[in-house]
Amino acid sequence: MPEDSEQSSSLNEWHERSFFLEVKPRTDLASLFVDCPPKISAENKENAVIDLVRVSSHSVEIGLPTNLVANLPAIGGTIPDEVQHFSAKIADISLSPASVCTPKWADSNRLFMCKVHAEAENIPLVPKNFHRLARDMCNADYLEDFCQMLVEPTTPPPQVQIYYYFLNLKFYLFSFFQGGTLSKGSSKRNRKSASQSPEKRDKAVHITCRKCGMKFVQEGNKLALEYLPTDDWLQTSASGDFFCRDSCGAKCDPNRHGGHSSKGVESTKVNPDWVPTESKTLISHLTLTVHKQSLNEKSYELSGQIVVCAGCRSEIGQPVKNYPDLLALHHAIVSTAIGNKDFIEFRFNDYSMFLAQLILTSCENQSSVKLVIRSLDKTPYLLIWLLESYVVLATGMLHEKAQNENEEAVRPFPAIKMLYKVFDAATAASDPRANGEDASVGLIDVPFGCCLQMTEALLKSSHCLPPACRSVGQFYVGFLKIANSI
Ligand SMILES: [Zn+2]
Ligand SMILES: [Zn+2]
Structure with a gap:
């Protein structure tokens, strides 16, 4: 994987006080999971559910609200565990606290789960099938823009700049009278003119x-x-x-x-x-x-x-x-x-998006939601079953914070969710999906290194999920990010 892959930094492994929100655009209610360490109200868990986890429109909290805690007299100089307060802010999506239903302990221990109505704030979430997702990801504009870097002038002559400004102004006026936001065309041109740097750049194509x-x-x-x-x-x-x-x-x-x-x-x-x-x-x-x-x-x-x-x-x-x-x-x-700009880095800022694109285009080309990923020597490594093609996920940690501290909000991202199975030599020989007996499975052959990258990315994603949600029967559950935000 490219070294600056952001996956490790943006996705955290599930641990103490993690939360996981899954919005399926096809269904009305989202699923929310919160890890509640047992030391909080350990004796009276069944009755304490509502007190423990609070859902508000943009946050998830456990423990008593901070303003209440501030007024409690400290016992023996310290605030006991029972009144500790942890929270996480969620951006871009608003939860409806009144709709919280079916609260339960998903693992009869510490994993709290409930359903809640969730809505994206700016644009409504539309269900997308994999045809639509593949088409969205395979936009040839990115290819064109990348190729353009090789031929565009290093320092544009002044009249070109003026032309850009004129164009921006025109777009701006147009969109102003339309009552809309700046069109895609103008922002793209902004980006292009801003990317012109005066220093001499290495313009050769490097293939390594x-x-x-x-x-x-x-x-x-x-x-x-x-x-x-x-x-x-x-x-x-x-x-x-x-x-x-x-x-x-x-x-x-x-x-x-x-x-x-x-x-x-x-x-x-x-x-x-x-x-x-x-x-x-x-x-x-x-x-x-x-x-x-x-x-x-x-x-x-x-x-x-x-x-x-x-x-x-x-x-x-x-x-x-x-x-x-x-x-x-x-x-x-x-x-x-x-020069030193790699195409995948240029196209995606997270390597898992490239892997998602590979899966989506393969499903599209093979007209199948089940894929076996093989190395170029035809050895099967991975079975992927795209059940839920499109979900919006938010995952992070609940933190303890001071009353007026400004905490950074967790940003939900769209992803493709799938079941997968990793083959070893024995299962590869006996599983009808791996050995070619099951004709409903699409086969894709990629370099062995890519099989490893895919396996690693999916295993990492499974570790972000609450332990109780990581497998279904003989399959693991995993996901790949398709964009950084909704
Ligand atoms: Zn034609
Ligand atoms: Zn090599």
Whole structure:
């Protein structure tokens, strides 16, 4: 995983006084779990439920309210445990205290659970299926913006700046009269003009192994970088489709491509824009497609249908079907960077979002909510079953705080929730989903290192859940963040 992955800092393992809020846009009531250490009202737990956990619109608390505690005389100079007060603030979502229902001890020990009505504050939460989520995540604008970094001028001439300002003003006035907020177009332009820095930047495309740092680009080769709208563009598009995609802007239904006339167009020839060359490489959401000749031939080896790094022997990608000179290198193991900006870091600020995108696009491509993730040598490592495709989660700790202390609010984030099972050699051989007997399961082959990243990310997510919620039958429960906030 990239070193600056924020996952470890933003997700905390479940422990004393953790809370977990799960909002399912499809259902009316959210589930709230709070860890209540037994020392608080240990003898009279059944009757103390309402006193123990307080839910207000933007916070969860255990213990007596702070203003009451402040007026209590201290016993023997210390405030006893019973009147300690812990709380956590929750941003962006408002809970309705009046709707709290079915309070219970979920593990007959210390895990308090209740249902509560929760609403997002700014925009209503809409249920999204995985088709919608995959489409939202695979926005080609990010690919275009990344490629743009290679060609945009380092210091824009002054007239360009003026043009930007003029454009912003126009957008602002437009949205002012519309009574709306600033449009996406203007903020994007703001970001672009703000990103211009006066210092000279390294504008070369660097393709390196994330494991050992092996440089794959031929020394002195100044590669151009363009993008493919989908990862399977070259494999799934017959020559005729290139004409169609170009002429109809990919808006049409692929099943009806036959209806387009290709008269007068040399339809047997693939549009050269979509094919990498020695001097041009094409990036997509999950892979980088390169021509063999653009790489240093000593930096990689081809063993059957697997490309391995010559430095550390890691699986890094596969040859592209029907294109013997092209290799698809996986972003999970191979870093594509412009200067020192890696594509995954540019695209996502949390590595688990890249893994979520991988799962969502695979489900979409395989038309299945069950996936077996295998390494490139076809060894199954993980079974993923996307049950709840879209949830909003908030997780954090209840803290003890001074009366007027300003505490930072926990920010809920959207995630995909799934059941998963980690295979070992024995279960991989006997489980019908792993050995290919169950045809309803989609198979995806990724470099071995990516199987490990996925397993690690899911296990970490399971550890954020209350212990009683971590497994269902033979499966573990896990989730992957798809955005930082709702
Ligand atoms: Zn078409
Ligand atoms: Zn390597």
